Amino acid sequence: xxxxxxxxxxxxxxxxxxxxxxxxxxxxxxxxxxxxxxxxxxxxxxxxxxxxxxxxxxxxxxxxxxxxxxxxxxxxxxxxxxxxxxxxxxxxxxxxxxxxxxxxxxxxxxxxxxxxxxxxxxxxxxxxxxxxxxxxxxxxxxxxxxxxxxxxxxxxxxxxxxxxxxxxxxxxxxxxxxxxxxxxxxxxxxxxxxxxxxxxxxxxxxxxxxxxxxxxxxxxxxxxxxxxxxxxxxxxxxxxxxxxxxxxxxxxxxxxxxxxxxxxxxxxxxxxxxxxxxxxxxxxxxxxxxxxxxxxxxxxxxxxxxxxxxxxxxxxxxxxxxxxxxxxxxxxxxxxxxxxxxxxxxxxxxxxxxxxxxxxxxxxxxxxxxxxxx
Numbered sequence: 581x582x583x584x585x586x587x588x589x590x591x592x593x594x595x596x597x598x599x600x601x602x603x604x605x606x607x608x609x610x611x612x613x614x615x616x617x618x619x620x621x622x623x624x625x626x627x628x629x630x631x632x633x634x635x636x637x638x639x640x641x642x643x644x645x646x647x648x649x650x651x652x653x654x655x656x657x658x659x660x661x662x663x664x665x666x667x668x669x670x671x672x673x674x675x676x677x678x679x680x681x682x683x684x685x686x687x688x689x690x691x692x693x694x695x696x697x698x699x700x701x702x703x704x705x706x707x708x709x710x711x712x713x714x715x716x717x718x719x720x721x722x723x724x725x726x727x728x729x730x731x732x733x734x735x736x737x738x739x740x741x742x743x744x745x746x747x748x749x750x751x752x753x754x755x756x757x758x759x760x761x762x763x764x765x766x767x768x769x770x771x772x773x774x775x776x777x778x779x780x781x782x783x784x785x786x787x788x789x790x791x792x793x794x795x796x797x798x799x800x801x802x803x804x805x806x807x808x809x810x811x812x813x814x815x816x817x818x819x820x821x822x823x824x825x826x827x828x829x830x831x832x833x834x835x836x837x838x839x840x841x842x843x844x845x846x847x848x849x850x851x852x853x854x855x856x857x858x859x860x861x862x863x864x865x866x867x868x869x870x871x872x873x874x875x876x877x878x879x880x881x882x883x884x885x886x887x888x889x890x891x892x893x894x895x896x897x898x899x900x901x902x903x904x905x906x907x908x909x910x911x912x913x914x915x916x917x918x919x920x921x922x923x924x925x926x927x928x929x930x931x932x933x934x935x936x937x938x939x940x941x942x943x944x945x946x947x948x949x950x951x952x953x954x
């Protein structure tokens with residue numbers, strides 16, 4: 581009797597163990613539905629984009645973008661993939677590229693590319709820090725090439741909120757490329773950008789490149805803002821302000837000179853810079869010649885500053901660089917300009933136009949080959 585009970589005890593124990601092992605395996609093999617549905621957005625996007633593809637089937641543009649983003653975010657980046665994406669977007673039919681770019685931008689997703697913000701000749705980007713910036717750049721380039729409105733529309737929507745300074749820089753460029761009547765709008769948005777303290781305190785490369793928008797607008801009211809930054813800021817922001825004001829004075833010399841003559845205190849603490857800006861004048865233009873003569877007649881302008889003007893006007897310098905919107909045009913050094921300057925100086929000498937400046941004026945005349953006036 582005892583032996584029979586022992587046998588039954590062993591049998592029941594083995595059955596219980598088998599059931600436990602089976603249930604344990606089942607619990608491992610089949611997790612709850614809530615857990616099975618969990619997973620990163622990146623993995624889901626990758627599976628959706630690639631599950632039906634074979635090595636011989638090219639990815640669609642949306643899938644190509646998704647793969648690039650996922651690889652960047654997951655650390656699986658393949659060298660050359662970003663440049664391949666650029667080329668694919670440029671070579672695909674515009675409808676296809678524009679739709680793919682806009683669809684991705686609408687998701688709000690992004691990934692760091694490892695590139696710096698770099699501007700090429702003509703305003704396109706040779707480097708974009710994030711995928712969104714890269715795609716905004718490509719959208720602008722495609723729409724400019726094919727005369728399409730989507731880049732301007734996308735940019736104006738983006739510029740309704742503060743995303744990043746780099747995105748704003750590309751968006752402003754896209755508006756400038758696509759809307760010839762947008763200069764007042766661009767000036768307004770550029771003032772918003774300058775007033776954004778977080779961007780201004782830690783200026784990115786895109787923020788600094790956006791100063792070219794000021795030059796593009798030819799809005800002399802920016803003289804006040806730029807002069808303030810030259811006086812108060814340091815480092816790259818100070819330099820960007822000085823370069824922008826120098827180039828603005830070359831692009832819109834009459835407007836800048838009129839502004840400086842109407843506001844005598846402007847740049848009074850930077851007299852030699854002010855002299856350089858007046859030296860951009862085209863003396864063949866009656867209004868610009870009058871603005872220069874008003875400047876040289878001003879009693880608040882010191883003799884040293886006026887002497888600097890005479891030295892600078894022979895060969896005014898200008899910053900030449902690759903810019904988002906304005907062309908890289910070297911300073912004009914034509915025989916016609918030299919001839920006009922020589923004739924103007926002769927007239928000033930003959931009429932004794934600026935008697936207190938006569939020594940500096942005669943020295944300028946001698947450098948130009950003028951004979952001393954009798």
